[in-house]
Amino acid sequence: xxxxxxxxxxxxxxxxxxxxxxxxxxxxxxxxxxxxxxxxxxxxxxxxxxxxxxxxxxxxxxxxxxxxxxxxxxxxxxxxxxxxxxxxxxxxxxxxxxxxxxxxxxx
Amino acid sequence: xxxxxxxxxxxxxxxxxxxxxxxxxxxxxxxxxxxxxxxxxxxxxxxxxxxxxxxxxxxxxxxxxxxxxxxxxxxxxxxxxxxxxxxxxxxxxxxxxxxxxxxxxxxxxxxxxxx
Numbered sequence: 601x602x603x604x605x606x607x608x609x610x611x612x613x614x615x616x617x618x619x620x621x622x623x624x625x626x627x628x629x630x631x632x633x634x635x636x637x638x639x640x641x642x643x644x645x646x647x648x649x650x651x652x653x654x655x656x657x658x659x660x661x662x663x664x665x666x667x668x669x670x671x672x673x674x675x676x677x678x679x680x681x682x683x684x685x686x687x688x689x690x691x692x693x694x695x696x697x698x699x700x701x702x703x704x705x706x707x
Numbered sequence: 708x709x710x711x712x713x714x715x716x717x718x719x720x721x722x723x724x725x726x727x728x729x730x731x732x733x734x735x736x737x738x739x740x741x742x743x744x745x746x747x748x749x750x751x752x753x754x755x756x757x758x759x760x761x762x763x764x765x766x767x768x769x770x771x772x773x774x775x776x777x778x779x780x781x782x783x784x785x786x787x788x789x790x791x792x793x794x795x796x797x798x799x800x801x802x803x804x805x806x807x808x809x810x811x812x813x814x815x816x817x818x819x820x821x822x
Binding site: 601620632634643644646649655687688691695696697698699700701 | 742750751753754757765767768769794799802807808809810812813814815
């Protein structure tokens with residue numbers, strides 16, 4: 601199984617900050633990584649697929665990059681509505697595996 | 708529009724079997740795969756298994772011995788059965804339309820394993 605090591609587990613930011621979350625896969629995942637946002641009591645919401653492709657409705661302040669084993673996800677100009685948990689997902693191989701998550705909080 | 712909805716018991720006794728139903732609309736089960744994903748409270752999601760559009764199945768090896776996924780295409784339903792439940796199986800269970808990524812999710816159903 602591919603392990604996804606996500607960091608940091610938590611992040612404290614001020615409104616307007618830029619924050620970055622990383623995921624490292626245990627092997628090359630050929631850019632097949634997606635990023636999800638999850639708010640309490642809600643299902644995860646797909647924001648980005650295939651490393652950097654924004655879903656319809658995803659604000660442009662969200663971005664993704666990376667290749668091979670190393671990937672990152674950024675939010676520029678954090679807004680209050682971005683306070684949530686974020687997860688990466690590799691979908692190169694079965695079983696699909698998620699990162700452990702990053703909880704974004706307001707400073 | 709695409710919709711998925713999970714249903715099933717909220718409380719299951721330890722060692723018993725969990726049975727959940729995912730009812731879908733807005734797409735055909737013979738054109739799209741559906742996966743089950745669960746999430747313990749405060750933890751990350753875990754992919755459990757998939758019903759392929761062609762009727763084949765794939766399971767997470769960690770759960771394979773306890774898990775069964777089936778479907779009824781005439782009713783637009785996908786079923787999950789997992790036996791020998793323990794307290795660490797407590798969490799929210801989701802079904803999701805699976806095209807590699809999971810773009811559409813049900814609202815989730817909370818399953819508590821407790822006597």
